[in-house]
Amino acid sequence: MKLLVIGGVAAGTKVAAKYKRVMPEAEVTIVTKGRDISYAGCGLPYYIGEVIEGKDQLIVNTPARFAALTGVLVQTEREVTGLDSHEKKAIARNLRTGAEEIYEYDACVIATGASSVVPPLEGVRLPGVFTMRTPEDAIETRDYLKEHQVKKAVVAGGGFIGLEVAENLLAQGISVTVMDMAPQIMPGFDREMADYAKRHLEKKGIRVLTSTKLEGITGSQKAEGVKTDKGFLPAELVILSIGIRPNTGFCQEAGVEMFKGTILVDDKMRTNLPDVYAAGDCAMVTNRMTGERQWSPMGSSANMEGRTLALALGGEDVSYPGVLGTGVVKLPGLNGGRTGLTEEAARAAGYDVETVLAVTDDKAHYYPDASFFATKLIADRKTRRLLGIQVLGPGAVDKMTDIGVMAVTFGGTLDQMTSLDLAYAPPFSTAIHPFVTAVQILKNKLDGVMESFTPAEYMDGAAADYRIIDVNPAGPTIPGVTYVDLNKVQGEMPQQGFFGMGKEEKLLLVCAKGKRAYLLQNRLKHYGYTNTKVLEGSSFFNIIRTGNAAEKVTVSPEDITRVKALGCLHNKGTNNFNVRVITRNGKVTAEENRCIADAAALYGNGDVVMTTRLTMEIVGVPYERIEDLRDFLAGAGLETGGTGSKVRPVVACKGTTCQYGQLDSYSLSEKIHERFYHGYYEVKLPHKFKIAVGGCPNNCVKPDLNDFGIVGQRIPTYNIDSCRGCAKCQVADICPMGAAQVTDGKLVIDEEKCNNCGRCIGKCPFHAADEGTYGYKVYIGGRWGKRTAHGQALDRIFTSEEEVLSVLEKAILLFREQGNTGERFADTVSRIGFEKVQEQLLGDEILARKEEIVGASLHLKGGATC
Template sequence: MNLLVIGGVAAGTKVAAKAKRVMPDAKVTIVTKGKDISYAGCGLPYYVGELIEGKDQLIVNTPAKFSALTGALVQTEREVTRLDVKEKKAVVRNLRTGGEEIYTYDACVIASGASSIVPPFTGVNLPGVFTMRTPDDAIESREYLKANQVKKAVVVGGGFIGLEVAENLLAQGVSVTVMDMAPQIMPGFDPEMADYAVRHLAKKGIRVLTSTKLEGITGTLKAEGVQTDKGHLPADMVILSIGIRPNTGFLQDTGIEMFKGTILVDEKLRTNVPDVYAAGDCAMVTNRLTGARQWSPMGSSANMEGRTLALALNGEEVSYPGVLGTGVVKLPGLNGGRTGLTEEAAKAAGYDVETVLSVTDDKAHYYPDSSFFAVKLIADRKSRRLLGLQVLGPGAVDKMTDIAVMAITFGGTLEQMTSLDLAYAPPFSTAIHPFTAAVQILLNKMNGVMDSFTPAEYMAGAADDYRIIDVNPAGPTIPGVTYVDLTAVDAQVLANPRGEIPGLGKDEKLLLVCAKGKRAYLLQNRMKHYGYTNTRVLEGSSFFNVIRTGNAAGQVTVSPEEITRVKALGCLHNKGTDNFNVRVITRNGKVTAEENRRIADAAARYGSGDVVMTTRLTMEIVGVPYDKLDELRDFLAEGGLETGGTGSKVRPVVSCKGTTCQYGQLDSYALSEKIHERFYHGYHEVKLPHKFKIAVGGCPNNCVKPDLNDFGIVGQRIPSYNVDICRGCGKCQVEDICPMEAARVVDGKLIIDKEKCNNCGRCVGKCPFKAVDDGIYGYKVYIGGRWGKKTAHGKALSKVFTGEEEVLAVLEKAILLFREQGKTGERFADTVNRIGFAEVEAQLLGDEILSRKDEIIGAQLHLKGGATC
C-alpha cells in the first residue's frame, strides 16, 4: 500500500506509525506544512510560564528521529495546494524551494489539523500580539514577555488554552485580563460551574470579562491595548485564543463532504470519497451518546482516531465510536474536568434530565492538603443512566472525570454506581468515594428523598419566595436569617405543643442552607419526619453559591464569608450597612486622565459619587452596594484598572514626588512603579505572615515615612568633599545650608560629621570654590518600621546602596525572609526583633536566601495570614 498522510502532528504521526507497525511493507509518507512534527501543542502555555524550560521539550519527535523509529518518510515544509481524488495524487508546494511536487497514493489520510483564528481587525499583526498553536508561538511569546518586561496582558478567549495561558502569565508576575464574547468562559461546562470559576479567578487576580467583543488591537509600533465594545483595555501583550479553524481550504473542489470546514467521516474514519480518510482536528466525528455530529479537536481524540484508522486500513474490524467531549483544564489553584453532555445539551437531545451539584471532600478530611470536589452530575430519569459530569477542585479532577467516562461508556445505571469498588486510602480518597457520594445524592433527589434547588435554579430566582434557614455547623453565619441547630431539633419539636421547630411553620416555604449541603439535607430529613411539607435544600449551599438574603428593611444582608471573600478583592465593608468602599490600585496615586474619568464614572454609576484617597495613595470608591460590586469591578477592568490592596501580601507601594521636588535625589515614581509590578503584581499569590508595606522617599525629608514602613527606601546624595580646596571661609556656605548641622568650619577647615549627615545633598555645589562640588547618588534602606496601633521606627541597613537593582534584590530578600521566617500574624518588625537585626541584615546583604526562592514561595506557609485590613 502507498499511504499518503497529509499532516504531521498528532493524528498524522499516529496513523503513520501504527500503519508501519501493522503493515511493515507499506510505503507511508507524511507531508506537512510545518518544519516540526509531533509537537506538544497542549504544553505550549506551560512553556510560556517556564514550567517547561527548554524549547526542545516541546518537540516529541524530530522528522529524522520519527523516520528512524517507524520507517515512515517525513517531508516537512510541504504545503498541499490541491488534492486530485480522481488521479489519486496530491499537488504540493515545497516551501523551501518554491517548486511543485506530486505525491501519489493508494490511500490518503487527511490529518491537516487546524490553525488559530485571527480576526481581520486592526493591530492583529503588531509586535506583542500572539496566538498559541505552534511551538514558535510559545517560544516567541516567552521571548517577547522577557525582552519587553510585560506588565499587563489581555487574553482574548476563555477556553482551556486561553485560561492556561492566563495562569502562566500570572505566574510570571503579569496582570492578566481574560475576555470572551460568549456569556461564559470554559465551553463545555454549564454556566453555574463557569461562574464559580470566574469568582475563583478573581480571587487569584485574573479579571474575566464575558459578553465582551474584540474590536481591534491598539498601538503604533507595538501592542498597547485592546479595544472592545465596552471600552479600552491597556496591555503590553495580547494573546489571541479565540478558537481554531480546520486547515481544509485545499479540499474545496474535491467533492469531499464537509461542514463548516470540518471533514465528515464515518466510524471507520472514511470520507464520502473512496480511499480518502480523515482524522484529528480537521475531522468531525460523532457524539457517542447521541450519535449527532460533534467536532472534538483534542490531542487525545486525534491519537485514538489515528490508531483506529491505521488498523482499519489493515483490514481489521475496528471502528471509532465517537467522543464524549472529555477535557480537563488547570487554573491557578483550581482544576476543572468535564465529560458527556451538559444539562442544556442533554435537554436538547431529548433526555428526561435530572442534575445535582454536590460538594464533598476530595480525600480524608484529616489528611494534610485535603480539599474539595464540586461535582455536577447530569442523568436521565427514565434509563437511570449517567449523561455527563463536571467537576471543579484543586486536586485530581481527572480521576473523577475518568470514572464518569467509564460509567457513561459502558452504560451503567446510577444504582450500579453506588457500589463501585473504588480505591480508598486517606491520601487519595474518602471512604465513600466522592464520585459514589455524588451519585448517591443524585439518587436521593431522583427518588424524592431529597428536595432541592440546583445552583442554576437558585441563580435564576427559583428560591426568591423562600425563607432562608441557616443550618451551618459552626453556628449562625448568615446575617438576618433564622438559625436552626440541627442537633437540637428533636428536643425542640418534642417540647413544642404544636410539634414544630419554634418559629417555623410546617407549610412555610423554607430554603435550607449550610456550608456544603449535607447538614441542610439532614435537617430536611428530620423536618419531613415532623410534617414539614415545603422545604428545599440548596445544593452546594454557601460554599458554591453567593447567598443573598432580605432583611426586615428590604436591604441585602451579606454573609461574613462573602464579606471576607470580597475583601480579598479590595472591597471593604462599611459596618452596619450593605455597602462597601472599593480600593482602586493607582500605581502610587498616579492615574491617567482617562483612568481618572473611568474612576469618577464608576463612583457615579455604582457608588455614592465620592472618591477618597487612602494613606497608601490608592483611591476608594465609596458606598458601593454589595450587588453592584461585580459590575463595578468589570467596569473598572474595562478601563485597565484593578481593585485590591488588602490581605497578608505585599501591599501597593507609596512614594513621594521624587525628582519633581526640589530636594528629590531619585525618580521615586519610576522606582515605585518597578516595585509595584515586580512585587505587588509579581508576588500577588504569595501569602505572608502579615501585610508588607513599602515606601520610597526621594530624599531624607521622609515625606512618605519610609522608616515607618516594613521596607523603606530613601534617596541619598553622599557629598564628596575635597579638603585641599577648602579655604576656611569665615562665612561657609556649606555650613550655612546644612539642615543637620553636620558641616562646620574648625581650625580653618570644613569638617562634615558623617554621624550627623543624612546625605540630603543640600550642600553639594554650594561652595564657591568647589570643595563640595559632587555627590554620589544612592539608596538608604530601612527595615522593620510600622505605624498604627503599635508604631515602630525602622532601622537602616549599614550599607548605602548605589545600584537600583541591588536595592530591588534586597527588597526581594526581605519579602522571602519574612515569608520563610516570620510567624503567622506578626509584622515584619516583630520578625526582625525576634531574629535580631544583625542576623536579618546579614541575610539581606548575602545571597543565600535568593538561592532558595522557589522553595520558599512553594512552601505551604501562612495559609490564613494575619492582616485584618
C-alpha cells in the same frame, strides 16, 4: 501500498507510525507545511511560564529522528495546494524552492490540523500580538516578555489554552486580563461551573471580562492596548486565543464534503472521496452519545483517530466510536475537568435531565493538603444513566473525570455506581470515594430523599420567595438571616414552628457545602415541615443573596466583623459601610475610574474618598447592597479588601515621573501587589503587614514608617583624581544633606550623611561625579499610629529588584513564623533583635521552609482590628 499523509503533528504522525508497524512493507510518506513535526501544542503555555524550561522539550520528534525510528519518509516545508482523487495524486509547493511537486498515493490521509483564528482587525499584526498554536508562537512570546519587560497583558479568549496562558503570565508577575465575547469562559462547562471558575480567577488576580467583543489593538510601533466594546484595556502583550480554523483550504476544489471547514468522516475515518481519509483537528467526527456530528479538536482524540485509521487501513475491522468532549484544564489554584453532555446539551438531545452539584472532600479531611471537589453530575431521570460530569478543585480532577468517562462510555447507571470499589487511602481519597458520594447525592435527589435547588436554579431566582436558614457549623455566617443550630433540632418542635417558622413556610437551607443543610431538611421533614429546599453547594459554591435595596436588615456585630474582612468598614449608628476598592498602588485606569464612579452612584451615596494608604473607598453602601457592589466591581476586574491580619495593599510614590525618582515605583509596587497581596491573601499573619515603595530618599510615602519599606537609591561613584578643588564646588552646592565638602582642595564625602539621592551625579564640570549605581534601600519594622516607630535600614544596598522581592518574602515568612499574635512587625524585630532578623533576611534558610511556614496552623485569629 503507498500511503500519503498530509500533515505531521498529532494525527498525521500517529497514523503514519502505526500503519508502518502494521504494514512494514508499505511506502509511507508524510508531507507537512511546517519545519517541525510531532510537537507539544498543549505544552506551549507552560513554556511561556518557564515550567517547561527548554524550547527543545516542546519538540516530541524531529523529522530525522521520526524517520529513523519509524521508516516513514518525512517531507517538511511542503504545502499541499491540490488533491486529485481520480488520478490519486496530491500537488504540493516546495516552500524552500517554490517548485511544484507531485505525490502519488494508493491511500491518502488528510491530517492538516487547524490554525489560530486571527480576526481582520486593526493592530493584529503589531509586535507584541501573538497566537498560541506552534512552538514558534511560544518561543517568540517568551522572548518578547523578557526583552520588553512586559507588565500588562490581555488574553483574548477564555478557552483552555487562553486560560492556561493567563495562569502562566500571572506566575511571571504580569497583570493579566482575560476577555471573551461569549457570556462565560470555559466552553464545555455549564454556566454555573464557569461562573465559579471566573470568581476564583478574579480572587487570584486575573481580571475576567465576558460578553466583551474585541474591536482592535492599538499602538504605533508595538501593541499598547486593546479596544473592546466595553472600553480600552492597556496592554503591552496580547495573546489571541479566540479559536482555531481547520487547514482545509485545498480540499474544497477537490470535492471533499465539509461542514464549516471541517472534513466530514465516518466511523472508519473515510471521507466521501475514494481512498481519502481524514483525522485530527481538521476532521469532524460524531458524539458517541448522541450520534450527532461534533468537532473536538484535542490532541488526545487526534491520536486515537490516527491509531484507529491505521488499523483500519491495515485490514482490521475497527471503527472510531466518536468523542465525549473530555477535557481538563489547569488554572491558578484550581483545575477543571469535564466529559459527556452538559446539562444544556443533554436537554437538547431529548433526555429527561436531572443534575446535582456536590461539594466533597477530595481526600481524607485530616490529611495535609486535603481540599475539595465541586462535582456536577448530569443524568437521565428515566434510565438513571449518567450523561456527563464536570469537576472543579485544586487537586486531581482528572481522576474524577476519568471515572466519569468509563461510566458514560459503558452506559453506567447511578444504581450501578453507588458502591464502586474505588481505591482508598487518606493521601488519595475519602473512605467513600468523592465520585460515589456525588452519585449517592444525585440518587437521593432522584428518589425524593433530598429536595434541592441547583446553583443554576438559584442564579435564576428560583428561591426568591424562600426564607434563608443558615445551618453553618461554625455559627451564624450568612448576614441578616435566621441561624439554626442543627444539634439543637431534636424532638418534636412547638406547634408555632421552630424559631418562628411555620411548617408550610418556604425555607432555603444553606450551610457551608450542603451536607448539614440536607441533615436539617431530613429532620424538619420528620417533624412536619413541608416546604424545605437544600441549596446545592451552599455558601461554598454560591453567592448568597439575602435581600434587595428595599429590604432593611439589622446588622449584627458578627456581620460587621465578617464584611470588615472584605474591606467594608461600618459607619457607626447606621446600616451603611465604606467599601475599600483595591487599586494596587493608588493608580487606576480611566476605565477603572469610571467603574468606581458608577458603582458609587449605583450602590453608595455617590462619594468616593481616598484613604491615607492610597486606597479608594466608596461611601455610604447599605449593608444589603455590599455583595451587589462587589459583583459589579468584579465585572471590571476590581476587588475590595485591604483589611485584616495579612499583607496589605502596597502604596507607592510617583517614582520616575518625579524629578527625584530613581526607580519605577509603580512597576515595582504592582509586582509586589500580585506576588504578595494576592499570593499571600489566604495567609494569616500576627497582625497587618504594610509595605511602601518610595522612588527616592525624599520618602514621600514614608517607607521607614511601614512594616517594610523600599527606597530608590542612586549610589554615586566619585573619581577624586578629577576633582580640581574648586572654591565653589557644584557637587557640594547641590547636596541636600551636606555630605559633600571640599576639604584641603579635594572633594570629601561623609558617607554617614549621604542618603544616595543621586542629585550630585553629573553636576561636576570636571567629571568627578559622573557615575552612579541604581539600587534599593530596605527598611524593616516601621510603624505609624499610636506607637510610632521608625524602621531600621538593612546594612546592604540591593542592586537587583529580585533580591528586594526575595527579602520581602522572607520578612513576611519570618513575621508569620516568629511573630506573636497581636504584635506588629516592629515589635517582632525589637523582641528578636534587629541583627538576628537581618541575618535571617539576608540568608536563604527561611525561604527554604516556605511551604512548612505557610502550611502551619499559626495566628488563626490575628491581631488586626481594621
